[in-house]
Amino acid sequence: MSAFLPRTIKGLALMLGKVPVKPAPEEMSADARELLAFKKTPSERKRRKEAIAAEREHEEMSWKWRSRRWASIIVLNGIFILSYWLDLQLVEGALTASRVLGFHFADLNSSLQLMLAHKHVVLNLVIGVATVFLIYILFGGRSFCAWVCPYHLLSEIAEMLHLKLAEKRLVKDHELDRRLRVVMFVIFAALAFGTGYTLFEAISPVGILSRALTYGTLVALIWIALLLAIEIVWSRRFWCRYICPIGLTYGFAGVAAPVQIVYNADACFHEGKCRQVCLVPHVLDMTKMSYGTEVREPIGPDCTRCALCLDACPTGALTFEVAGVTRPYQRPARPRLDAPAERVGAETPPA
Amino acid sequence: MSDIPESAAPVRRPSKKIDEERRKLMRSVAVGAAMTCAALAGLLPQYVAKAAPRLRPPGALDEKEFLAACIKCGQCVQVCPVKAIHLADIQEGVGNGAPYIVARDQACDFSCDATQCVLACPTGALSHLIDKKEQVTMGVARLARPDACLARKGEGFKGSARGEAFRGLLRYAKVDRWKPRPVASQPYDLALCDLCVRECPIEGAIALEPVSTDPADRRRTPVVNKSCVGCGVCEMMCPAEPAAIVIDVSPGARAPKPRGAA
Numbered sequence: 238m239s240a241f242l243p244r245t246i247k248g249l250a251l252m253l254g255k256v257p258v259k260p261a262p263e264e265m266s267a268d269a270r271e272l273l274a275f276k277k278t279p280s281e282r283k284r285r286k287e288a289i290a291a292e293r294e295h296e297e298m299s300w301k302w303r304s305r306r307w308a309s310i311i312v313l314n315g316i317f318i319l320s321y322w323l324d325l326q327l328v329e330g331a332l333t334a335s336r337v338l339g340f341h342f343a344d345l346n347s348s349l350q351l352m353l354a355h356k357h358v359v360l361n362l363v364i365g366v367a368t369v370f371l372i373y374i375l376f377g378g379r380s381f382c383a384w385v386c387p388y389h390l391l392s393e394i395a396e397m398l399h400l401k402l403a404e405k406r407l408v409k410d411h412e413l414d415r416r417l418r419v420v421m422f423v424i425f426a427a428l429a430f431g432t433g434y435t436l437f438e439a440i441s442p443v444g445i446l447s448r449a450l451t452y453g454t455l456v457a458l459i460w461i462a463l464l465l466a467i468e469i470v471w472s473r474r475f476w477c478r479y480i481c482p483i484g485l486t487y488g489f490a491g492v493a494a495p496v497q498i499v500y501n502a503d504a505c506f507h508e509g510k511c512r513q514v515c516l517v518p519h520v521l522d523m524t525k526m527s528y529g530t531e532v533r534e535p536i537g538p539d540c541t542r543c544a545l546c547l548d549a550c551p552t553g554a555l556t557f558e559v560a561g562v563t564r565p566y567q568r569p570a571r572p573r574l575d576a577p578a579e580r581v582g583a584e585t586p587p588a
Numbered sequence: 589m590s591d592i593p594e595s596a597a598p599v600r601r602p603s604k605k606i607d608e609e610r611r612k613l614m615r616s617v618a619v620g621a622a623m624t625c626a627a628l629a630g631l632l633p634q635y636v637a638k639a640a641p642r643l644r645p646p647g648a649l650d651e652k653e654f655l656a657a658c659i660k661c662g663q664c665v666q667v668c669p670v671k672a673i674h675l676a677d678i679q680e681g682v683g684n685g686a687p688y689i690v691a692r693d694q695a696c697d698f699s700c701d702a703t704q705c706v707l708a709c710p711t712g713a714l715s716h717l718i719d720k721k722e723q724v725t726m727g728v729a730r731l732a733r734p735d736a737c738l739a740r741k742g743e744g745f746k747g748s749a750r751g752e753a754f755r756g757l758l759r760y761a762k763v764d765r766w767k768p769r770p771v772a773s774q775p776y777d778l779a780l781c782d783l784c785v786r787e788c789p790i791e792g793a794i795a796l797e798p799v800s801t802d803p804a805d806r807r808r809t810p811v812v813n814k815s816c817v818g819c820g821v822c823e824m825m826c827p828a829e830p831a832a833i834v835i836d837v838s839p840g841a842r843a844p845k846p847r848g849a850a
Contacts, residue, residue: 457678
């Protein structure tokens, strides 16, 4: 628990755009240092190399978590639409605000924009905000992005196209500075406060997509198509990575969420497959060899819990955990580095 | 690596990296500016195109406050029994997703016994200070085309108010208090057209008055009183094409809207 505060601060800094850096040895825990030294022994290097080579023979990314997540997005958004068209009255409204079986729900960022523009704390809204806030305090703020947001699904498909085209060298990913998202958050908040209009809401893909099929406001889909086109031909996951203030708002909400993806350096071969599929690869920086400060650490608040890394990881080094609920992890027995005889033994190939 | 001359390497490689960093920063600034402009473009329909103001649902705050307070969720749309409320699309800029009513197609007829949309509103953009239809201040009826008004011409009206194909609904309380019926299903036979007065849901909001002192003169003119709430039933029911009577939503014309959040 002592690592909690510095880890949270580090996670926040990463979310706000800090470029991850390699930790100095004294920043690493004793266990992490020992593990790193062990991983650098020639025998371990060799073993890892062989294991990776064996693994490459049947390489295929799992769709386990992706299909679960897509189902979640389609079902949750589908309920809004069906509930209206079939008059089921299960969920009324849109993702910006709704009643779920009569209970108020309100989107955190929409409510923030509204209160900044209106300059009133609207009491009715506070209940809805509190409910949603509680959910994401538990499940991790940005779980909203990966498990609920309809734009995320479209953007993932656009990303697949982008990667196909990039493989054929037809397009190239233009990275932007991640601090842009923080700047945009401030600009959108300032615009709402300054103009008295919720200007961001007019271009918010969440609101637009959530209303489109229920209320037939289809012209706004042109804006969505434009954003997706930018993501396909110019900059991978452009909106979610560099612009969307909703993601940042939910990121703050879930700073210390117990539902988290945990990285286990013991099991990791440092192949970097997780970082290749990740929407926010900076949160996985600790998976680089000698970048981790702990043997096991949860991934920071910018993580959307999309679990593509779980699908991509061939060694199971990344897992879902609920802090305080999941059983404590037992580290595997390993030859001790400070026992010379054993180390020599380990390095000598079996006769 | 080895094919780069050693003397050139220390000079060229860092500069290339700095170049890419600088380009990345410039790209980011450009994208940030573009997205800010996209958001600001939401003000264009109102301030540059001067779009005609929309008729908002009952209880709506003053237009600017309303747009700030509305969370664009459409819960008001879902509870309206006559489906009078629609959500605006992106061409309305900051009004994107905000509810409006086109009275000519489907007026708010208070079939819900008043202000279900207000109760549904999670933010008070439709002010919860209102709980009776008489308190509504959506706009005010105005005889925009007096020459087209049948009553002013002394003419009667026979048939469906808006033709057989019209799909609008109205609460015909004497026929069925609980279920609004299609206007097309209720034909009229009137010696003098008084549809705007006859179907007005607010008592005393509109009346027909003689146009002259001559008792033999059949002509009457609709006169709108202060109690008019601007629901738009008169506009929907007016058989003239386009309607002789319309709802004026300009702030000067109607009663003051409720203030602040509740």
